[in-house]
Amino acid sequence: MDWKSSAEAVIIGAGIVGVSTAYYLAKHGVKDVVLVEKGTICSGSTGRCGAGIRAQWGTEMNCRLGIAALDIFEQLDDELGMSIGLNQGGYLLVAYTDEEKETLRKGMLLQNSLGIQSRQITLSEAREICPGLAAEDATGFFFHARDGHADPFLTTFAYLEAAKRLGVTCHRNTTCTGVTVRDGAVRGVETDKGPISAPIVINCAGAYSQDIAAMAGVELPNWAERHEILITEPVAAGVCPCMLMSFSGNYYIQQRPHGSIICGMSPDGRPEDHDNGTSWQFVEKMSRVLAKLLPRTRGIRVARQWSGQYDMTPDAQPVIGETDVKNFYHSTGYSGHGFMLAPVAGKILAQHITGGKPDIDFTMLDYRRFARGEHIMESNVV
Numbered sequence: 001m002d003w004k005s006s007a008e009a010v011i012i013g014a015g016i017v018g019v020s021t022a023y024y025l026a027k028h029g030v031k032d033v034v035l036v037e038k039g040t041i042c043s044g045s046t047g048r049c050g051a052g053i054r055a056q057w058g059t060e061m062n063c064r065l066g067i068a069a070l071d072i073f074e075q076l077d078d079e080l081g082m083s084i085g086l087n088q089g090g091y092l093l094v095a096y097t098d099e100e101k102e103t104l105r106k107g108m109l110l111q112n113s114l115g116i117q118s119r120q121i122t123l124s125e126a127r128e129i130c131p132g133l134a135a136e137d138a139t140g141f142f143f144h145a146r147d148g149h150a151d152p153f154l155t156t157f158a159y160l161e162a163a164k165r166l167g168v169t170c171h172r173n174t175t176c177t178g179v180t181v182r183d184g185a186v187r188g189v190e191t192d193k194g195p196i197s198a199p200i201v202i203n204c205a206g207a208y209s210q211d212i213a214a215m216a217g218v219e220l221p222n223w224a225e226r227h228e229i230l231i232t233e234p235v236a237a238g239v240c241p242c243m244l245m246s247f248s249g250n251y252y253i254q255q256r257p258h259g260s261i262i263c264g265m266s267p268d269g270r271p272e273d274h275d276n277g278t279s280w281q282f283v284e285k286m287s288r289v290l291a292k293l294l295p296r297t298r299g300i301r302v303a304r305q306w307s308g309q310y311d312m313t314p315d316a317q318p319v320i321g322e323t324d325v326k327n328f329y330h331s332t333g334y335s336g337h338g339f340m341l342a343p344v345a346g347k348i349l350a351q352h353i354t355g356g357k358p359d360i361d362f363t364m365l366d367y368r369r370f371a372r373g374e375h376i377m378e379s380n381v382v
């Protein structure tokens with residue numbers, strides 16, 4: 001591919017967030033966009049994630065983003081002309097204490113007030129949704145039927161191909177080494193293949209976003225946190241038709257369309273590093289959770305385990321918007337929910353950059369909130 005040394009906009013990072021942002025920018029008329037990716041498409045967190053999609057959140061902002069993203073996911077096959085592997089088996093949230101049940105119930109009331117049809121259900125209803133579920137020690141169950149999961153590779157490539165048809169270029173294996181700033185405004189980027197001048201630069205570098213921000217002299221309090229995940233051999237369909245999740249139980253479990261089960265949990269000690277290593281301790285702990293909760297999985301073999309990074313912020317909420325450097329934007333800090341929020345995040349940032357009114361006012365996600373001590377604490381996270 002010919003090298004592009006200038007563009008209307010440069011996006012750093014070709015994970016789901018960068019690629020969806022490129023697509024929506026092009027759709028809104030900024031067609032000469034260059035994506036700069038140091039590895040390959042999906043080589044960051046996107047290709048390593050559980051790809052769950054849900055609207056069951058505890059803060060109004062996340063509920064609004066979650067349901068708007070679901071609306072987009074549901075018509076994405078048609079819009080992008082390619083299947084994204086969407087599976088809407090619902091998310092079944094499990095509470096293990098009365099306090100957690102109350103928190104989830106309050107979240108449900110908030111969700112209902114915003115048009116999200118989540119509901120509290122009984123153990124026997126939970127067993128109809130997830131046959132064989134062994135959760136007698138649980139205190140409550142909450143379900144939203146439109147939640148689910150999609151294929152992160154198919155979704156990202158569907159966005160990329162559609163973006164390319166609109167004129168977007170992607171330079172893979174190209175590392176951004178600098179962000180050029182002059183007179184308080186961004187002017188482009190430096191890469192290991194050469195400079196690219198552009199009046200707009202967007203930082204979508206995921207767990208490396210803090211480094212990219214620093215290149216422009218902007219301080220971002222993000223950090224990388226390693227999370228492990230595994231996939232089993234395929235088993236009969238219907239072992240876990242929904243996404244099963246508990247915040248205090250610390251697990252998420254889903255079954256892929258071909259039968260394999262994907263599951264993960266937050267790590268002990270929350271290791272802060274860029275290492276994608278794995279451990280036998282995770283397999284042991286995860287297997288115990290799986291066998292207890294879904295006894296039908298006993299004896300299933302683990303096919304593969306891997307890890308990836310959450311791009312964390314102090315309140316586990318994203319950072320979206322312009323920085324103190326004019327026309328240098330962030331769309332980062334998605335913690336464990338960037339796959340599901342990427343469609344709406346890309347869309348609203350593109351609407352803002354092109355001078356339109358974003359579908360959702362995201363000013364509260366400005367990174368300066370941390371300096372002001374205005375954290376948006378969300379309880380519904382693993």
Ligand SMILES: Cc1cc2nc3c(=O)[nH]c(=O)nc-3n(C[C@H](O)[C@H](O)[C@H](O)COP(=O)(O)OP(=O)(O)OC[C@H]3O[C@@H](n4cnc5c(N)ncnc54)[C@H](O)[C@@H]3O)c2cc1C
Nearest residue numbers: 013015017038044045046049050052176206308338339340
């Ligand atoms: C184990 C695990 C499970 C998860 N489960 C879910 C889930 O169920 N649902 C959900 O919504 N989210 C989930 N997530 C979170 C989700 O994966 C992320 O929030 C999302 O993928 C973030 O997308 P991104 O595009 O911001 O980052 P990434 O996909 O990491 O993309 C950033 C890209 O920037 C590139 N880059 C970095 N530095 C440079 C540079 N200097 N120059 C050029 N390119 C650069 C990287 O190579 C990378 O490809 C999970 C994450 C993990 C690790």
